[in-house]
Amino acid sequence: MKKLFSIVLPFLILSFFTGCVHVEEFARKVKGQPEEPKADEAPEEKIIFDSRTYRQKAIEYEKQDELQLSLMHMNIAHKLSPDDDEISEKMAYLRNEIDQKADQHFNEGLKFIKKRKFKSARERFVMALKTDPDHKEALDYLKDRLSGKGYKEYRVRKNDTLRNISNKFYKDPGKDFLIAYLNDLESNAPLVPGTKLKIVTLGTEMTKPPFDMDKELTDAKTLLEKKAYSDVLRVAEKILEHDRLNQEAKDLKSAVYYQMGIKLSRQDKYVEAIKTFKKADPQYDGVEDATQKATDKELKKAERLLKEKQYKQAVAATQNILNHDPSRKAARDLINTTYCQMGKDFIIQKDYVQALDVLSRANPEHGCVKKALYDVKQISKKQAEVHYLRGVKHFLNEELADAIKEWEMTLALDPEYKKAKESIKKARDVLEKLKQVE
């Protein structure tokens, strides 16, 4: 009896303080029944939260083909009404639908890839992921395979070196340092067959074959021997793009211009020859001498033209020389002499206005020009007086238009002739008044 007291009494006191819940709990455990929800998952909440709302939402989402959202809401309904078998069945159905539809979209995506319709493939993979966000293959295609990785993978073979791999992918063994760096390898370390290397894909600009300067120079020299001048210039320019200080390329260009100039000189095209020589480096062997010779020949041509009184052609030829070398004294002399001769001819022809015009283009300090100008000015003054008086005569005879013509001639010969200016003004005023009277 005492034993019974000592066992049962503490248990009963405990149940007094904690309530019979624990007694029930204990009994359940003994019987092997499942636990009831804890205090914060009180059984009364079955009444508080209604699963029907979520079930209804799940059905609506299913109709909209939003299967994931449908499953989520059905899951909520299931958690709130765990004993509802219909919900469990619906969830199983939705899971199956999700799997099937996701795979269907994914497989369609693969077919589009085969047809190289990448946009449509991408859309199918998006749909597969939308249907099943855990579809890893669809995600892989979307994230990596469709967008391109930007590099190629290469497995090292026996006897491979970084230089030959670089040559294989970049057509340039010199880019081996890049492969080594991006794959964390030592540049000189031997490669282990089977090692996977990432070879970054470079743009065309960076994979151009390396520029072989020596080969290009040899080619250019051969072309020069063949007198293929435009090709030599093209190659030389290409070399200078890579090395703008390359003297051999510069010399090749000068050689071309020198030879072309010589050829033009032989055809008596001295001006064109001078222009061509000017494109060459003046220090290039023979260029200065050849330019001098072409200039002398063009000068002689101008002198000949002067002798033949073909003044305009003489002036043009001399001017061409001066355009290239304004300091050339013989050419400056010749052009002044030409203008002087032209002026004198106009004086002889009593065309003083033209004479003045031509002489004014020459250097007034040039001996011949200076004297001719003095002469023509003296004659012009006298002639100006004659024309002025003729004008006065016309004016007195009331031939106003003729008077103005004479005075204008006066001014052409002597622009400083004040009386002529005043008389023209007076005559024009009278003419204006007469017009008004009429």
Add this chain to the structure above:
Amino acid sequence: MNKTRNRRKAALTHYVILCFFLLLTGCLIGKPASTPAPEVLPEQPEISHFRIYDDFVVVKTAEEDTFSSLAAEYLNDPKKDWLIAEFNDIDTLKTGQDVIIPLKPFKKGGLQTKGYQTVPVLAYKSFSKDKPGLMSVTETAFEAQMKYLKENGFHVITIRQLLDFFDFNGQLPEKSVVITIDDGWYALYDIAFPILKKYGFPSTLFVYTDFIGGGKAMSWKQLKELSENGFDIQCKTRTHRNMKKLRKNESFKDYVASIEMELAYPKKLIKKRLDIECSCLAYPYGETNNLVIALLKKHGYRAAFTATGESNPFFADKFRIHRSEIYGHDDMKMFKKKLTVFKGMKLE
């Protein structure tokens, strides 16, 4: 003998009565005090009733509950209020309403039947008080643009959130947008900073370090201040060179060395001056190539931004993230055009 037996009998009777009493009172009064009353559901409960499951919490809302308070309580982040609103497809809360709080993303990648979410990343360069320039937005225009975002339900998110979205881990608000500002002009500190602060918008500044401390640029001290005020400071190379192309007469080796310097130097300097780990980069002129991307990865960058003027889906390339540049002469119509948050799909 009989007496003793009677005493024992009486004691046993008393004992049984005591036991019965103890058991009865224990059962009647011993239930936990926190158990809610089962009989009648209050129409407007004063406290929230809730039930927590693995992937959601269901709550019957109390009067004081808001989306933010629920998000703070169950998601540990009041800023995740939008998750609750979006899942339940509601704008406001009513007392006594059943609300589901999702504990896992329910719309990964912003995927929907009709298409998918895209996130615009806005790229500002400089700001001016009142005169707009090609890349210089006036104070008034910037204020109006930020106000538009605030009033039209846009969520300005951080680059970290954007990268989670690209990892197909997290879920973003349906109208999410990222704000970035390039170079480090002083006008950002003077004009944009107070406006962003006013609206509580996070933003990222991409600086090219040779510019910092120069005439019209911010100082390191000002950058530090921005950083302390929530600005995310990231890299935009050292000298702002176009990294896509070789310079004239630049050898390939020199080019690679130059890009290495452009990527490594600012990362180190920003760490040293601001104690910030630079993990993102904005490409100068928005231009890049595979080699630059490979070198970025080598230097531990996680993402990089172009200027291709589109919005970004979750499957965007993290090293070619699109950005839409905001120009000084953009009006509100043009600004809105750059806020594309959804890409529709019509399956072939």
